[in-house]
Amino acid sequence: MQPEIQTLNNKQAEIAVIGAGFSGMTAAAVLAAGGHHVTVFEKNETVGGRAxxxxxDGFTFDMGPSWYWMPDVYDRFFELFGKSTSDFYxxxxxxxxxxxVFKDNEVFDIPADFDSICxxxxxIERGAGDKLRKFISEGEWKYRVGMDTMVYKPGHSIREFMHFSLFKDALRLQIFRSFSAHAKQYFKDPRLLAMIEFPVLFLGAMPKDTPALYSLMNYAGLKQGTFYPQGGFGQVAQAFKKLAESAGVTFRTGQGIERLEIENNHxxxxxxxxxVRKVxxxxGSADYRHIEASLLDEEHRSYSESYWKSKTFAPSCLLFYLGISKKVQKxxxxxxxxxxDFGAHAVEIYKDKKWPSKPLFYVCCPSKTDETVAPEGFENLFLLMPIATGLADPEELRETYFHQLMDRLEAFCGENLRSHLVVKRSYSVSDFENDYNAYQGNAYGLANTLMQTAIFKPKMRSKKVKNLFFAGQLTVPGPGVPPAIISGRIAAGELLKTLNTRR
Structure with a gap:
């Protein structure tokens, strides 16, 4: 069940939201619609967080998210306010x-039509078409149960999942089985396994350490499909800002929170x-660890530094935003x-924690779909290489990897791109730390391993400060834009319950 907006007729509360990413803007909109005065404080000059x-120079680059999956999550949020996605973008x-792209430049296009994917x-592998139908059917069931019921739980305790149907469903959801083992039951060809396992990269863990529950991601990507918001993902962030403002939210950009002043654990x-502002x-929708470590005294922190060091974080990234003065056909x-090798790169991210020797990477070329993001006749490229958190990322090292990736990209495309480079900007670990106060420069949050799922994540409500709640990628439900939207909704709902109880 989705939490509904609760409108209160009592005294308006003064609420501050730290961070204008998707979870913060979502929470702010729900709280304002509930009758409260909400101000969002954002340290950067623009909203969207990582988005x-x-x-x-005429190019519009999405700095972070570029995959638009799970469109129903966005739709449901807009519907809370009597709006639809098409009202905004x-x-x-x-x-x-x-x-x-596999070895020897073997390329497989994944069609929009599911029958064509089968x-x-x-x-590629005899019998794999029917096996994919079964695999995705299971993923769809997990998606329906997970996204309609379980994902909206605040993760306070195991009691949330003790309702008989949910407990029974939990076994069928395969929370205790690894994604890798689950996928290998269906497919043998390493190329098919790579196609099935790649969404796990967004969840921040190796496939063998990720619950099979997350085959729901395959349903989202292969059955629901991959979408693109015209104008770029920044249009989605602007839509959330507009909706929040229409609900009465005030945004203060370029204003970072310096201190939370506590009295009697409030x-x-x-x-x-x-x-100084009374609240x-x-x-807190900014980095959970930063809020506790930098804005609170030790006695008011729920989690110690050793706790954060013990957690498994999703990767950081080395990103390049490139403008190319020609069209790239391939x-x-x-x-x-x-x-x-996927496995070798994953080990270097999660186990060895070093710069990769032979990295996998991702290239987004939104100008293939959207002529507004690059000058006419040019291409907009976004290169992403997953890397371990906490690495030093000096410019000369970034440049070494830039040429390594471009060597492979140019070999694949069969044409020179660097001689047509007119815009170039890199972004990596230290930038995530500086811009988002991201712990060890993580890009996605906590990895969705079994022991970091649901009730095992950092709690949404502070254990020490009664009127402090958290949203975003370091609490439930986890990494990604749709989970961030859901996180903001849950946090707002939990705070509204508290305000109802007080009044």
Missing amino acids: RTLLL ELTKLDPGFAV ALFES IRNIRANGM DAVI LRHHNLFFDE
Whole structure:
């Protein structure tokens, strides 16, 4: 069940939200619609968090998210306010949804039509077409149960899942089986396994350490399809801002929170840009660890530094935003380069924690779909290489990897791109730390391993400060834009319950 907006007729509460990413803007909109005065404080000059937009010399780059999956999550949020997705931006279903590049530049386009995907699987491995139908059917069931019921639980305790039907469903959801083992029951060809396992990269763990529950991601990507918001993902962030403002939310960009002032285990005031502001409650949608370690004294922190060090974090990234003064014929909108060993790269991210020797990488070329993101006749490229968190990322090392990736990209495309490079900007670990206060420069949050799922994540409500709640990628439900939207809704609902109880 989805939490509904609760409208209160009592005294308006003064609520501060830290961070204008998707979880913060979602929570703010729900709280304002519930009758409260909400101010969002954002340290950067623009909203969107990791979904900010970079404008350079006529190019519009999405700085972070570029995959629009699970469109129903966005739809449900807009419907809370009597709106629809189409009121804010235009969605285009991509066909092919994405392309996967293997060794020797072998390319597979993943069609938008599911029957065609099944036919592709069958052409690679006999019987794989019917097996994919069964695999995705199971994933669809998990998606329905998970996204309609379980994902909206706040993760306070196991009691939330003790309702008989949910407990029975939990076994069928395969929470205790690994994704890798589950996939290998169906497919043998390493190329098919790579196509099935790649969404796990968004969840931040190796397939063998990720619950089979997350085959629901395969249903989202292969059956629901891959979409693109015209104008880029920044349009989605702007839509959330507009909706929040229409509900009465005030945004203060360029204003980072400096201190949460506590009295009797309650936040009484916040300090932002040297100014003191009285508040009744706070939702922290910025980095959970940063809020506790930098804005609170140790006695008011729920989690110690050793706790955060013990957690498994999703990867960081090395990103390049590139403007190319020509059209690149061979690229699709989304391009996954699996021309090196997936397992070896994963070990270097999660186990060895070092810069990769032969990395996999991803190339997004949104100008294939959207002529507004690059000058006419040019291409907009976004390169992403997953890397371990906490690495030093000096410019000379970034440059070494830039040429390594470009060597492979140019070999695949069969043409020189670097001589047509007119815009170039890199982004990596230290930038995530500086711009988002991201712990060890993580890009996605906590990995969705079994022991970091649902009730095992950092709690949404502070254990020490009564009117402090958290939302975002370090609490439930986890990494990704749709989970961030759901996280904001849950956090707002939990705070509204508290305010109802008080009044």
